[in-house]
Amino acid sequence: MRQRRLLLTLLFLLCAAPRLTADVTSMSVVYKGKTVSIPAFQHKGVLYASLDELAAAMSFKTYVNNASHKIEVRIADTRLKMTDNNPFIVVLSHKDNVTTEVFQLPIEVMRSDVAFYMPMASFVPLLSRVWKKSLLLDQSTPRLTVTTTSQPVARVTGGLVPTSGQPSSAGETASANQPDASSVPATVTNASTGSETLAPTTDIAVEAKSAYDITRLTVDTRKNGTLIRLHAQKPLKGFEGELKEGSYVVTIPNATVDINELRQTPTDGISITGVTAEQLGPNTRLTFTLKETFTSEKISRDVRTGDLLLSLFRKVEVAKILKNEQSSKQQDGSRSKWKLDCIVIDPGHGGRDPGAIGVTGVKEKNIVLGVALKLGKLIERKMPGVKVVYTRKDDTFIPLDKRGQIANAAEGKLFISIHCNSTEKKPSSARGFEVYILRPGRTEEAIRIAEFENSVIKLEKDYEKRYAKLDNESFILINMAQSAYVRYSERCAELMHEQVKGSNQIRSRGVMQAGFYVLVGASMPSVLVESGFLSNRKEEQFLSSRFGQQHLANLFYTAIEDYAKEYQKSLKD
Missing domain, CATH: 2.60.40.3500 (Immunoglobulin-like)
Known part of the structure:
Protein backbone atom coordinates (compact mmCIF):
# COMPACT_ATOMS: atom_id res chain seq x y z
CA MET A 1 0.00 0.00 0.00
CA ARG A 2 2.76 2.46 0.93
CA GLN A 3 4.62 1.63 -2.29
CA ARG A 4 1.44 2.48 -4.15
CA ARG A 5 1.20 5.78 -2.25
CA LEU A 6 4.79 6.63 -3.13
CA LEU A 7 4.11 5.85 -6.79
CA LEU A 8 1.02 8.05 -6.76
CA THR A 9 3.06 10.82 -5.14
CA LEU A 10 5.55 10.57 -8.00
CA LEU A 11 2.72 10.72 -10.54
CA PHE A 12 1.26 13.76 -8.74
CA LEU A 13 4.57 15.60 -8.90
CA LEU A 14 5.11 14.73 -12.54
CA CYS A 15 1.62 15.89 -13.46
CA ALA A 16 2.19 19.11 -11.55
CA ALA A 17 5.54 19.71 -13.25
CA PRO A 18 4.56 23.04 -14.89
CA ARG A 19 4.12 24.58 -11.46
CA LEU A 20 6.13 22.33 -9.13
CA THR A 21 9.71 21.11 -9.19
CA ALA A 22 10.42 18.54 -6.51
CA ASP A 23 12.62 15.60 -5.52
CA VAL A 24 10.60 12.51 -4.64
CA THR A 25 11.82 10.60 -1.59
CA SER A 26 10.41 8.93 1.50
CA MET A 27 10.62 9.65 5.21
CA SER A 28 11.17 7.05 7.92
CA VAL A 29 9.01 7.28 11.03
CA VAL A 30 10.30 5.59 14.17
CA TYR A 31 7.61 5.06 16.80
CA LYS A 32 7.16 2.42 19.51
CA GLY A 33 10.13 0.45 18.28
CA LYS A 34 8.83 0.17 14.73
CA THR A 35 10.05 1.94 11.60
CA VAL A 36 7.73 2.66 8.69
CA SER A 37 8.39 4.55 5.46
CA ILE A 38 5.91 7.18 4.30
CA PRO A 39 5.74 9.17 1.03
CA ALA A 40 7.62 12.48 1.01
CA PHE A 41 9.18 14.96 -1.39
CA GLN A 42 11.43 18.01 -1.40
CA HIS A 43 10.31 21.27 -2.98
CA LYS A 44 12.30 24.52 -2.90
CA GLY A 45 14.40 23.27 -0.01
CA VAL A 46 11.39 22.19 2.07
CA LEU A 47 10.65 18.60 3.11
CA TYR A 48 6.99 17.63 2.71
CA ALA A 49 5.59 14.34 4.06
CA SER A 50 2.22 12.68 3.69
CA LEU A 51 -0.03 13.70 6.58
CA ASP A 52 -2.38 10.79 5.91
CA GLU A 53 0.43 8.23 6.20
CA LEU A 54 2.00 10.03 9.17
CA ALA A 55 -1.33 9.91 11.00
CA ALA A 56 -1.70 6.20 10.19
CA ALA A 57 1.78 5.47 11.54
CA MET A 58 0.93 7.23 14.77
CA SER A 59 -2.64 5.84 15.04
CA PHE A 60 -4.31 9.25 14.66
CA LYS A 61 -7.83 9.35 13.27
CA THR A 62 -8.30 11.46 10.12
CA TYR A 63 -11.37 12.87 8.42
CA VAL A 64 -11.14 14.19 4.85
CA ASN A 65 -13.66 16.49 3.17
CA ASN A 66 -12.88 16.28 -0.53
CA ALA A 67 -15.44 18.93 -1.47
CA SER A 68 -13.82 21.60 0.69
CA HIS A 69 -10.23 20.25 0.34
CA LYS A 70 -9.89 19.93 4.11
CA ILE A 71 -8.43 17.32 6.43
CA GLU A 72 -8.95 16.96 10.17
CA VAL A 73 -6.61 14.99 12.44
CA ARG A 74 -7.61 13.84 15.93
CA ILE A 75 -4.69 13.81 18.36
CA ALA A 76 -5.71 12.86 21.92
CA ASP A 77 -8.13 15.60 23.06
CA THR A 78 -7.20 17.99 20.26
CA ARG A 79 -8.23 18.29 16.61
CA LEU A 80 -6.17 19.95 13.88
CA LYS A 81 -7.89 21.25 10.76
CA MET A 82 -5.90 21.92 7.58
CA THR A 83 -6.91 23.12 4.12
CA ASP A 84 -5.17 22.57 0.81
CA ASN A 85 -3.06 25.53 -0.37
CA ASN A 86 -3.53 27.28 2.99
CA PRO A 87 -0.87 27.95 5.68
CA PHE A 88 -3.30 28.07 8.64
CA ILE A 89 -3.91 25.19 11.03
CA VAL A 90 -6.99 25.54 13.24
CA VAL A 91 -6.46 23.94 16.66
CA LEU A 92 -9.65 22.88 18.43
CA SER A 93 -10.56 21.22 21.71
CA HIS A 94 -12.26 17.95 20.85
CA LYS A 95 -14.43 18.01 23.95
CA ASP A 96 -16.21 21.34 23.40
CA ASN A 97 -15.25 22.10 19.78
CA VAL A 98 -13.76 25.47 20.77
CA THR A 99 -10.90 26.94 18.74
CA THR A 100 -7.92 27.30 21.07
CA GLU A 101 -5.53 28.87 18.55
CA VAL A 102 -4.84 29.36 14.87
CA PHE A 103 -1.32 28.27 13.98
CA GLN A 104 0.22 29.71 10.82
CA LEU A 105 2.86 27.78 8.91
CA PRO A 106 5.41 29.78 6.89
CA ILE A 107 4.24 27.94 3.75
CA GLU A 108 1.05 26.28 2.59
CA VAL A 109 -0.19 22.73 3.07
CA MET A 110 -0.18 20.84 -0.25
CA ARG A 111 -2.47 18.10 -1.55
CA SER A 112 -2.24 15.43 -4.24
CA ASP A 113 -5.04 13.23 -5.49
CA VAL A 114 -4.42 10.79 -2.65
CA ALA A 115 -2.92 12.66 0.30
CA PHE A 116 -2.20 15.94 2.08
CA TYR A 117 1.45 16.95 2.50
CA MET A 118 2.84 18.95 5.41
CA PRO A 119 6.04 21.05 5.51
CA MET A 120 7.61 18.98 8.26
CA ALA A 121 10.17 21.36 9.78
CA SER A 122 7.49 23.91 10.66
CA PHE A 123 4.82 21.32 11.56
CA VAL A 124 6.90 19.28 14.02
CA PRO A 125 6.88 21.87 16.90
CA LEU A 126 3.07 22.09 16.85
CA LEU A 127 2.70 18.31 16.62
CA SER A 128 5.07 17.84 19.58
CA ARG A 129 3.18 20.33 21.72
CA VAL A 130 -0.29 18.98 20.92
CA TRP A 131 0.69 15.30 21.17
CA LYS A 132 2.96 15.85 24.20
CA LYS A 133 5.70 13.73 22.64
CA SER A 134 9.32 14.52 21.88
CA LEU A 135 10.03 14.63 18.14
CA LEU A 136 13.39 14.63 16.38
CA LEU A 137 13.31 15.37 12.66
CA ASP A 138 16.58 14.66 10.86
CA GLN A 139 16.10 16.17 7.41
CA SER A 140 19.31 14.72 5.99
CA THR A 141 18.02 11.13 6.32
CA PRO A 142 15.06 12.04 6.43
CA ARG A 143 13.78 10.43 9.61
CA LEU A 144 11.24 11.39 12.29
CA THR A 145 11.81 9.78 15.69
CA VAL A 146 9.08 9.83 18.36
CA THR A 147 9.92 9.38 22.04
CA THR A 148 8.16 9.95 25.35
CA THR A 149 9.92 12.29 27.79
CA SER A 150 8.91 14.19 30.92
CA GLN A 151 9.06 17.45 28.97
CA PRO A 152 8.03 17.27 25.29
CA VAL A 153 10.65 18.79 23.01
CA ALA A 154 10.87 19.27 19.25
CA ARG A 155 14.16 19.36 17.37
CA VAL A 156 14.86 19.81 13.67
CA THR A 157 18.38 19.01 12.50
CA GLY A 158 20.29 18.35 9.29
CA GLY A 159 20.08 19.85 5.85
CA LEU A 160 18.14 18.30 2.99
CA VAL A 161 20.06 16.09 0.58
CA PRO A 162 18.45 16.44 -2.87
CA THR A 163 17.78 13.12 -4.60
CA SER A 164 18.21 14.62 -8.05
CA GLY A 165 21.54 16.32 -7.39
CA GLN A 166 19.99 19.80 -7.36
CA PRO A 167 21.15 22.16 -4.63
CA SER A 168 18.76 22.54 -1.71
CA SER A 169 18.37 26.27 -1.37
CA ALA A 170 16.76 26.39 2.04
CA GLY A 171 18.04 23.21 3.62
CA GLU A 172 21.75 23.63 2.85
CA THR A 173 21.77 27.25 3.89
CA ALA A 174 20.14 26.36 7.16
CA SER A 175 22.51 23.50 7.91
CA ALA A 176 25.55 25.61 7.10
CA ASN A 177 24.61 27.95 9.91
CA GLN A 178 23.62 25.26 12.41
CA PRO A 179 25.84 23.11 14.56
CA ASP A 180 25.97 19.35 14.48
CA ALA A 181 22.78 17.64 15.68
CA SER A 182 24.44 16.45 18.87
CA SER A 183 25.27 20.02 19.93
CA VAL A 184 21.90 21.58 19.24
CA PRO A 185 20.02 22.27 22.48
CA ALA A 186 16.61 20.65 22.77
CA THR A 187 13.77 22.87 21.68
CA VAL A 188 10.51 23.21 23.60
CA THR A 189 7.16 24.92 23.39
CA ASN A 190 5.48 25.08 26.78
CA ALA A 191 1.77 25.47 26.12
CA SER A 192 0.84 25.62 29.80
CA THR A 193 2.66 28.89 30.47
CA GLY A 194 0.95 30.79 27.67
CA SER A 195 4.23 32.55 27.00
CA GLU A 196 3.96 31.98 23.27
CA THR A 197 0.87 32.82 21.29
CA LEU A 198 1.84 30.50 18.49
CA ALA A 199 4.45 27.78 18.77
CA PRO A 200 7.79 29.12 17.52
CA THR A 201 9.89 27.19 15.07
CA THR A 202 12.53 26.71 17.76
CA ASP A 203 12.35 27.37 21.48
CA ILE A 204 15.43 26.33 23.43
CA ALA A 205 14.89 25.21 27.01
CA ARG A 314 7.82 41.84 4.40
CA LYS A 315 5.67 43.54 1.80
CA VAL A 316 3.03 41.30 0.30
CA GLU A 317 1.03 42.57 -2.64
CA VAL A 318 -2.04 40.75 -3.86
CA ALA A 319 -1.33 41.91 -7.42
CA LYS A 320 2.15 40.38 -7.27
CA ILE A 321 0.73 37.10 -6.01
CA LEU A 322 -1.68 37.09 -8.93
CA LYS A 323 1.11 37.65 -11.42
CA ASN A 324 3.05 34.73 -9.97
CA GLU A 325 0.02 32.52 -10.15
CA GLN A 326 -0.68 33.67 -13.68
CA SER A 327 2.80 32.59 -14.74
CA SER A 328 2.02 29.21 -13.18
CA LYS A 329 -1.01 28.90 -15.45
CA GLN A 330 -3.45 29.37 -12.57
CA GLN A 331 -4.81 32.73 -13.64
CA ASP A 332 -8.48 31.77 -13.81
CA GLY A 333 -8.57 30.16 -10.40
CA SER A 334 -6.59 32.90 -8.68
CA ARG A 335 -8.68 35.70 -10.13
CA SER A 336 -11.85 34.10 -8.84
CA LYS A 337 -10.17 33.52 -5.48
CA TRP A 338 -9.38 37.22 -5.00
CA LYS A 339 -12.47 38.66 -6.71
CA LEU A 340 -14.56 40.95 -4.48
CA ASP A 341 -17.62 38.69 -4.52
CA CYS A 342 -18.58 38.55 -0.83
CA ILE A 343 -18.90 41.34 1.75
CA VAL A 344 -19.43 40.46 5.41
CA ILE A 345 -21.39 42.96 7.51
CA ASP A 346 -21.06 42.63 11.27
CA PRO A 347 -23.63 44.50 13.42
CA GLY A 348 -21.92 44.76 16.80
CA HIS A 349 -23.26 43.36 20.07
CA GLY A 350 -26.76 41.78 20.16
CA GLY A 351 -28.85 39.57 22.44
CA ARG A 352 -27.75 39.81 26.07
CA ASP A 353 -25.09 42.35 25.06
CA PRO A 354 -26.79 45.72 24.48
CA GLY A 355 -23.58 47.59 23.70
CA ALA A 356 -23.49 51.27 24.57
CA ILE A 357 -26.60 52.81 26.15
CA GLY A 358 -27.64 56.26 24.97
CA VAL A 359 -28.72 59.29 26.99
CA THR A 360 -32.39 58.29 26.72
CA GLY A 361 -31.77 54.54 26.95
CA VAL A 362 -31.31 53.77 23.26
CA LYS A 363 -29.31 50.55 22.79
CA GLU A 364 -26.36 50.36 20.43
CA LYS A 365 -27.25 46.81 19.32
CA ASN A 366 -30.54 47.98 17.78
CA ILE A 367 -29.07 50.97 15.95
CA VAL A 368 -26.18 49.09 14.35
CA LEU A 369 -28.48 46.26 13.22
CA GLY A 370 -30.68 48.82 11.47
CA VAL A 371 -27.69 50.38 9.69
CA ALA A 372 -26.29 46.97 8.75
CA LEU A 373 -29.51 45.68 7.20
CA LYS A 374 -29.98 48.89 5.21
CA LEU A 375 -26.37 48.75 3.99
CA GLY A 376 -26.76 45.11 2.98
CA LYS A 377 -29.88 45.87 0.92
CA LEU A 378 -28.03 48.61 -0.96
CA ILE A 379 -25.16 46.26 -1.81
CA GLU A 380 -27.50 43.49 -2.92
CA ARG A 381 -29.48 45.87 -5.13
CA LYS A 382 -26.64 47.87 -6.65
CA MET A 383 -23.75 45.40 -6.77
CA PRO A 384 -24.95 42.31 -8.64
CA GLY A 385 -22.69 39.32 -8.18
CA VAL A 386 -21.66 40.38 -4.67
CA LYS A 387 -23.01 38.21 -1.88
CA VAL A 388 -23.82 39.84 1.46
CA VAL A 389 -23.25 37.81 4.62
CA TYR A 390 -24.39 39.05 8.04
CA THR A 391 -22.88 37.86 11.30
CA ARG A 392 -26.38 38.42 12.72
CA LYS A 393 -29.69 39.53 11.21
CA ASP A 394 -31.69 39.72 14.43
CA ASP A 395 -31.23 40.33 18.15
CA THR A 396 -28.84 37.42 18.73
CA PHE A 397 -25.67 37.26 20.80
CA ILE A 398 -22.69 36.18 18.66
CA PRO A 399 -19.25 35.69 20.34
CA LEU A 400 -16.49 37.86 18.91
CA ASP A 401 -14.35 34.97 17.65
CA LYS A 402 -17.41 33.39 16.01
CA ARG A 403 -17.93 36.55 13.92
CA GLY A 404 -14.50 36.13 12.34
CA GLN A 405 -15.20 32.45 11.75
CA ILE A 406 -18.45 33.32 9.95
CA ALA A 407 -16.55 35.75 7.71
CA ASN A 408 -13.82 33.25 6.87
CA ALA A 409 -16.24 30.39 6.25
CA ALA A 410 -18.09 32.60 3.76
CA GLU A 411 -14.75 33.41 2.06
CA GLY A 412 -15.48 37.10 2.53
CA LYS A 413 -13.34 39.66 0.74
CA LEU A 414 -14.27 42.64 2.97
CA PHE A 415 -15.36 42.74 6.62
CA ILE A 416 -17.30 45.76 7.96
CA SER A 417 -18.05 45.82 11.70
CA ILE A 418 -20.58 48.51 12.67
CA HIS A 419 -20.76 50.06 16.15
CA CYS A 420 -21.72 53.24 18.03
CA ASN A 421 -19.52 55.19 20.39
CA SER A 422 -20.18 56.60 23.85
CA THR A 423 -18.48 58.25 26.79
CA GLU A 424 -18.72 57.36 30.47
CA LYS A 425 -20.22 60.76 31.24
CA LYS A 426 -23.71 61.31 29.84
CA PRO A 427 -24.72 63.56 28.28
CA SER A 428 -21.48 64.72 26.71
CA SER A 429 -20.38 67.01 23.91
CA ALA A 430 -18.21 64.34 22.21
CA ARG A 431 -19.49 63.68 18.70
CA GLY A 432 -18.53 62.30 15.32
CA PHE A 433 -17.85 59.19 13.26
CA GLU A 434 -14.62 57.16 13.52
CA VAL A 435 -13.28 54.28 11.46
CA TYR A 436 -10.67 51.84 12.82
CA ILE A 437 -8.23 49.33 11.39
CA LEU A 438 -6.55 46.56 13.37
CA ARG A 439 -3.34 47.71 15.03
CA PRO A 440 -2.36 48.09 18.69
CA GLY A 441 -3.97 51.34 19.89
CA ARG A 442 -1.89 54.48 19.41
CA THR A 443 -3.84 56.84 21.66
CA GLU A 444 -5.48 56.52 25.06
CA GLU A 445 -8.88 57.23 23.49
CA ALA A 446 -8.42 54.49 20.87
CA ILE A 447 -7.38 52.03 23.58
CA ARG A 448 -10.40 53.01 25.72
CA ILE A 449 -12.82 52.38 22.85
CA ALA A 450 -11.19 49.05 22.00
CA GLU A 451 -11.35 47.97 25.64
CA PHE A 452 -15.08 48.75 25.74
CA GLU A 453 -15.85 46.88 22.53
CA ASN A 454 -13.67 43.97 23.64
CA SER A 455 -15.34 43.77 27.06
CA VAL A 456 -18.20 41.81 25.48
CA ILE A 457 -16.04 38.67 25.74
CA LYS A 458 -16.90 38.55 29.45
CA LEU A 459 -20.39 37.48 28.41
CA GLU A 460 -18.95 34.45 26.62
CA LYS A 461 -18.40 31.04 28.16
CA ASP A 462 -14.76 30.29 29.12
CA TYR A 463 -13.68 33.67 27.75
CA GLU A 464 -10.49 33.64 29.84
CA LYS A 465 -9.21 30.59 27.96
CA ARG A 466 -10.52 31.62 24.55
CA TYR A 467 -8.88 35.05 24.57
CA ALA A 468 -6.01 34.50 27.00
CA LYS A 469 -3.35 34.71 24.31
CA LEU A 470 -4.45 37.94 22.64
CA ASP A 471 -1.60 39.99 24.07
CA ASN A 472 0.83 42.42 22.51
CA GLU A 473 2.77 39.63 20.82
CA SER A 474 -0.43 38.25 19.35
CA PHE A 475 -1.21 41.55 17.73
CA ILE A 476 2.28 41.72 16.24
CA LEU A 477 1.77 38.26 14.72
CA ILE A 478 -1.73 39.20 13.59
CA ASN A 479 -0.38 42.34 11.93
CA MET A 480 2.06 40.13 10.05
CA ALA A 481 -0.65 37.70 9.04
CA GLN A 482 -2.78 40.56 7.76
CA SER A 483 -0.02 42.50 6.04
CA ALA A 484 -1.30 41.28 2.67
CA TYR A 485 -4.56 43.10 3.43
CA VAL A 486 -3.44 46.11 5.42
CA ARG A 487 -3.25 48.59 2.54
CA TYR A 488 -6.73 47.52 1.44
CA SER A 489 -8.07 47.95 4.98
CA GLU A 490 -6.46 51.38 5.18
CA ARG A 491 -7.88 52.41 1.81
CA CYS A 492 -11.38 51.26 2.72
CA ALA A 493 -11.15 53.21 5.98
CA GLU A 494 -9.92 56.32 4.13
CA LEU A 495 -12.82 56.15 1.66
CA MET A 496 -15.35 55.86 4.49
CA HIS A 497 -13.78 58.82 6.24
CA GLU A 498 -13.91 60.87 3.02
CA GLN A 499 -17.59 60.08 2.49
CA VAL A 500 -18.61 61.00 6.04
CA LYS A 501 -16.42 64.10 5.98
CA GLY A 502 -18.47 65.39 3.03
CA SER A 503 -21.75 64.87 4.88
CA ASN A 504 -23.60 67.76 6.49
CA GLN A 505 -25.29 65.45 9.00
CA ILE A 506 -22.34 64.06 10.95
CA ARG A 507 -18.65 64.93 11.23
CA SER A 508 -15.75 62.49 10.84
CA ARG A 509 -13.02 62.25 13.44
CA GLY A 510 -10.78 60.34 11.02
CA VAL A 511 -9.07 56.96 10.64
CA MET A 512 -7.83 55.38 13.87
CA GLN A 513 -5.88 52.29 14.94
CA ALA A 514 -6.75 49.97 17.81
CA GLY A 515 -6.78 46.30 18.77
CA PHE A 516 -10.34 45.07 18.31
CA TYR A 517 -10.81 41.34 18.94
CA VAL A 518 -13.62 41.16 16.36
CA LEU A 519 -11.16 42.12 13.60
CA VAL A 520 -8.59 39.55 14.72
CA GLY A 521 -10.28 36.51 13.23
CA ALA A 522 -11.24 38.00 9.87
CA SER A 523 -8.62 36.95 7.29
CA MET A 524 -9.50 39.68 4.82
CA PRO A 525 -9.46 43.50 4.59
CA SER A 526 -11.47 44.70 7.57
CA VAL A 527 -12.58 47.91 9.27
CA LEU A 528 -14.64 48.79 12.34
CA VAL A 529 -16.78 51.92 12.32
CA GLU A 530 -18.03 53.87 15.32
CA SER A 531 -21.04 55.56 13.75
CA GLY A 532 -21.43 58.33 16.32
CA PHE A 533 -21.82 59.02 20.04
CA LEU A 534 -24.95 57.80 21.84
CA SER A 535 -23.81 59.89 24.82
CA ASN A 536 -24.46 63.00 22.70
CA ARG A 537 -28.21 63.87 22.69
CA LYS A 538 -28.22 65.20 19.13
CA GLU A 539 -26.28 62.27 17.69
CA GLU A 540 -28.36 59.74 19.65
CA GLN A 541 -31.49 61.21 18.08
CA PHE A 542 -29.92 61.11 14.61
CA LEU A 543 -28.60 57.54 14.96
CA SER A 544 -31.88 56.15 16.32
CA SER A 545 -33.93 57.65 13.46
CA ARG A 546 -34.68 55.84 10.19
CA PHE A 547 -33.32 58.84 8.32
CA GLY A 548 -30.03 58.77 10.21
CA GLN A 549 -29.52 55.04 9.75
CA GLN A 550 -30.31 55.22 6.03
CA HIS A 551 -28.03 58.23 5.63
CA LEU A 552 -25.13 56.32 7.18
CA ALA A 553 -25.90 53.25 5.08
CA ASN A 554 -25.80 55.42 1.94
CA LEU A 555 -22.43 56.90 2.93
CA PHE A 556 -20.97 53.50 3.75
CA TYR A 557 -22.26 52.02 0.49
CA THR A 558 -20.71 54.78 -1.62
CA ALA A 559 -17.36 54.21 0.10
CA ILE A 560 -17.62 50.45 -0.47
CA GLU A 561 -18.53 50.97 -4.12
CA ASP A 562 -15.50 53.24 -4.63
CA TYR A 563 -13.33 50.70 -2.78
CA ALA A 564 -14.59 47.86 -4.98
CA LYS A 565 -13.68 49.77 -8.15
CA GLU A 566 -10.15 50.51 -6.88
CA TYR A 567 -9.71 46.95 -5.62
CA GLN A 568 -10.73 45.32 -8.89
CA LYS A 569 -8.52 47.75 -10.83
CA SER A 570 -5.52 46.85 -8.63
CA LEU A 571 -6.03 43.16 -9.46
CA LYS A 572 -6.12 43.87 -13.17
CA ASP A 573 -3.03 46.06 -12.95
Missing part, protein backbone atom coordinates in the same frame (compact mmCIF):
# COMPACT_ATOMS: atom_id res chain seq x y z
CA VAL A 206 16.85 26.87 29.81
CA GLU A 207 17.21 24.75 32.94
CA ALA A 208 18.61 27.35 35.34
CA LYS A 209 18.79 31.08 35.74
CA SER A 210 21.48 32.47 33.48
CA ALA A 211 24.13 34.99 34.42
CA TYR A 212 23.38 36.92 31.21
CA ASP A 213 20.75 39.57 30.55
CA ILE A 214 19.88 38.04 27.16
CA THR A 215 19.85 34.26 27.45
CA ARG A 216 18.48 32.94 24.17
CA LEU A 217 16.23 33.67 21.21
CA THR A 218 13.39 32.06 19.30
CA VAL A 219 12.43 32.63 15.67
CA ASP A 220 8.78 32.54 14.57
CA THR A 221 8.38 32.76 10.80
CA ARG A 222 5.08 33.64 9.20
CA LYS A 223 4.05 33.96 5.60
CA ASN A 224 4.15 37.75 5.82
CA GLY A 225 6.88 38.39 8.36
CA THR A 226 9.18 37.07 11.06
CA LEU A 227 9.08 37.56 14.83
CA ILE A 228 12.29 37.14 16.85
CA ARG A 229 11.94 36.92 20.62
CA LEU A 230 14.99 37.83 22.71
CA HIS A 231 14.52 36.19 26.10
CA ALA A 232 15.68 38.66 28.73
CA GLN A 233 16.17 38.50 32.48
CA LYS A 234 15.86 42.23 33.10
CA PRO A 235 14.01 45.15 31.47
CA LEU A 236 15.99 46.38 28.46
CA LYS A 237 15.93 49.99 27.31
CA GLY A 238 17.41 52.20 24.60
CA PHE A 239 17.43 49.40 22.00
CA GLU A 240 17.42 50.14 18.28
CA GLY A 241 17.38 48.12 15.07
CA GLU A 242 18.59 48.79 11.55
CA LEU A 243 17.77 46.91 8.36
CA LYS A 244 20.71 46.66 5.99
CA GLU A 245 21.35 44.85 2.73
CA GLY A 246 21.20 41.20 3.70
CA SER A 247 21.26 41.75 7.46
CA TYR A 248 19.39 43.12 10.47
CA VAL A 249 21.49 44.72 13.22
CA VAL A 250 20.11 45.21 16.73
CA THR A 251 21.98 47.20 19.39
CA ILE A 252 21.00 46.95 23.06
CA PRO A 253 22.80 49.22 25.57
CA ASN A 254 23.81 48.02 29.04
CA ALA A 255 23.03 44.38 28.37
CA THR A 256 25.07 41.19 28.40
CA VAL A 257 24.44 38.26 26.06
CA ASP A 258 25.18 34.53 26.21
CA ILE A 259 27.22 34.40 23.00
CA ASN A 260 27.74 30.63 23.06
CA GLU A 261 24.04 29.93 23.53
CA LEU A 262 23.00 32.20 20.68
CA ARG A 263 25.69 30.73 18.45
CA GLN A 264 24.04 27.32 18.84
CA THR A 265 20.52 28.56 18.17
CA PRO A 266 19.01 26.89 15.08
CA THR A 267 17.61 29.50 12.71
CA ASP A 268 14.60 28.83 10.53
CA GLY A 269 16.61 28.71 7.30
CA ILE A 270 13.68 30.36 5.52
CA SER A 271 14.06 34.04 6.33
CA ILE A 272 17.04 34.05 8.74
CA THR A 273 20.07 31.91 8.03
CA GLY A 274 22.41 32.90 10.84
CA VAL A 275 22.98 35.09 13.89
CA THR A 276 26.12 36.48 15.47
CA ALA A 277 26.35 38.06 18.91
CA GLU A 278 28.97 40.55 20.07
CA GLN A 279 29.68 42.01 23.50
CA LEU A 280 30.96 45.56 22.88
CA GLY A 281 31.84 46.78 26.34
CA PRO A 282 28.57 47.15 28.26
CA ASN A 283 26.51 46.87 25.07
CA THR A 284 25.24 43.95 23.00
CA ARG A 285 25.07 43.85 19.22
CA LEU A 286 23.20 41.11 17.36
CA THR A 287 23.49 40.66 13.59
CA PHE A 288 20.95 38.48 11.82
CA THR A 289 21.79 37.24 8.33
CA LEU A 290 18.70 37.58 6.16
CA LYS A 291 17.84 35.35 3.26
CA GLU A 292 15.10 37.63 1.94
CA THR A 293 14.20 41.30 1.82
CA PHE A 294 12.12 42.92 4.55
CA THR A 295 10.58 46.36 4.15
CA SER A 296 10.42 47.47 7.78
CA GLU A 297 11.26 46.51 11.33
CA LYS A 298 9.90 47.24 14.77
CA ILE A 299 11.15 46.48 18.30
CA SER A 300 8.79 46.33 21.26
CA ARG A 301 8.95 44.91 24.76
CA ASP A 302 6.67 42.23 26.17
CA VAL A 303 5.33 43.88 29.30
CA ARG A 304 4.62 40.48 30.91
CA THR A 305 8.07 38.92 30.56
CA GLY A 306 10.40 41.80 29.68
CA ASP A 307 11.49 39.99 26.51
CA LEU A 308 12.25 41.99 23.37
CA LEU A 309 10.10 41.31 20.32
CA LEU A 310 11.83 42.04 17.01
CA SER A 311 9.33 42.21 14.15
CA LEU A 312 10.48 42.03 10.53
CA PHE A 313 7.77 42.86 8.01
